Amino acid sequence: MTSRRTRIYEGKAKILYEGPEPGTVIVHFKDDATAFNAQKKAVIEGKGVLNQRISEYIFTRLNDLGIPTHFLRSLNVREQLVREVEIIPLEVVVRNVAAGSLATRLGLEEGTALPRSIIEFCYKNDALGDPMVSEEHITAFGWAAPQEIDDIMHMSIRINDFLTGLFLGIGIKLIDFKIEFGRLYENDMMRIVLADEISPDSCRLWDTKTNDKMDKDRFRRDMGGLVEAYQEVAKRLGIISENEKPERARPKLVKSDT
Ligand code: UDP
Numbered sequence: 641m642t643s644r645r646t647r648i649y650e651g652k653a654k655i656l657y658e659g660p661e662p663g664t665v666i667v668h669f670k671d672d673a674t675a676f677n678a679q680k681k682a683v684i685e686g687k688g689v690l691n692q693r694i695s696e697y698i699f700t701r702l703n704d705l706g707i708p709t710h711f712l713r714s715l716n717v718r719e720q721l722v723r724e725v726e727i728i729p730l731e732v733v734v735r736n737v738a739a740g741s742l743a744t745r746l747g748l749e750e751g752t753a754l755p756r757s758i759i760e761f762c763y764k765n766d767a768l769g770d771p772m773v774s775e776e777h778i779t780a781f782g783w784a785a786p787q788e789i790d791d792i793m794h795m796s797i798r799i800n801d802f803l804t805g806l807f808l809g810i811g812i813k814l815i816d817f818k819i820e821f822g823r824l825y826e827n828d829m830m831r832i833v834l835a836d837e838i839s840p841d842s843c844r845l846w847d848t849k850t851n852d853k854m855d856k857d858r859f860r861r862d863m864g865g866l867v868e869a870y871q872e873v874a875k876r877l878g879i880i881s882e883n884e885k886p887e888r889a890r891p892k893l894v895k896s897d898t
Contacts, residue, residue: 652678653688653841665724666715669695669837675860677769682859689717690870691839693879696720698838701806707798709834710822725822725835728784731762731770732792734800735816739844740857742816751851759796764820791832792821799834807845810876812854815844840870 645657648665652674657666669688674681692714699711710722735758738748742760761778762770778784784792799819807814820836836842840855847854853861854869874880 653691654837659721659724663724664712665722666719667722667837668719673841673856673859673866675856677766680860684859684866686867687841687870690867690874691837691841692718692720694870694874694877695837695839697877697879698803698806699834702799702802702834705798705802707795707802707834708824708831710824722835723824723833725824725833727764727820727822727835728788728792728832729764730773730778730783730792731764731818731820732796733760733762733816733818734758734796735760736800736804737813737815737844739815751846757797757800759793788823788832795821795832795834799838803838803843806877808848811848812873812876813846813848813851815846817843840873845873 645666648656648658650656653670653672655668655670657668659665669692671683671685671688672681673684673687696711696714699709702709703711710725712721712723714720735742735754738746738752738754739750742748742758743750743752761773761775763773763777763783764770775786775789778789779786796819800814800817803817804814817838819834819838819842821832822835823830824833843855844857845854846852852869853863854873856866858864858866858869871880875882
């Protein structure tokens with residue numbers, strides 16, 4: 641079925657196909673996991689479906705809040721229809737708590753709360769290992785205009801506020817996350833929209849009570865239990881049902897004494 645479609649691009653975790661109408665693209669979420677600039681690879685069955693469903697949920701909520709995204713609708717459990725955008729070659733990382741590369745770079749203990757949320761930019765370039773860059777580099781090399789950087793920062797803060805509250809409500813701390821933006825061209829207008837995905841592959845999520853990791857660090861750090869952790873995130877968000885056994889959802893027969 642998929643072979644008849646025109647493949648536009650294959651990345652590490654997703655495949656893009658031409659959409660049914662001009663200006664649309666189909667995103668296929670693969671089960672492939674990579675880390676450390678693709679030096680570490682594995683196939684984790686079920687990961688793609690969970691990421692698609694979690695990302696669908698978050699992008700729908702963001703669209704409802706008036707934060708524009710590329711997301712149109714899910715087509716099946718593994719694929720979604722999105723608007724075609726011109727991806728801005730930046731990874732925007734928002735951090736609330738020190739972890740990962742920030743903890744290493746500044747010698748901070750993982751889990752240290754930051755004085756305030758911090759936004760970082762990395763230049764999307766696998767060959768260079770996505771180096772961190774400043775607004776100076778971004779504007780000097782023309783990757784984004786100053787007004788676009790402003791829009792990206794405002795949207796990133798709104799997204800962080802929404803996600804922090806969403807996850808806190810289900811007993812999860814949002815440590816940090818990575819997002820990407822694109823330019824959406826409509827008639828003569830252009831606007832910046834959120835693109836790519838938001839899932840446990842692109843966020844650090846720690847259980848509020850136990851500090852257990854519920855994100856891709858389970859793969860990066862060989863901890864195991866990745867699918868179970870992503871499933872737990874999906875369950876708490878109410879995306880997949882609390883009890884997996886269908887018989888428990890069936891109505892029970894009630895005996896009558898009379
Ligand atoms: N991240 C990502 N893709 C990348 C790099 C980072 O989704 O290519 C996410 C990562 O999951 C974490 C946040 O961005 O939630 C910050 O990552 P960091 O810079 O600490 O890098 P890492 O420790 O993952 O190398």
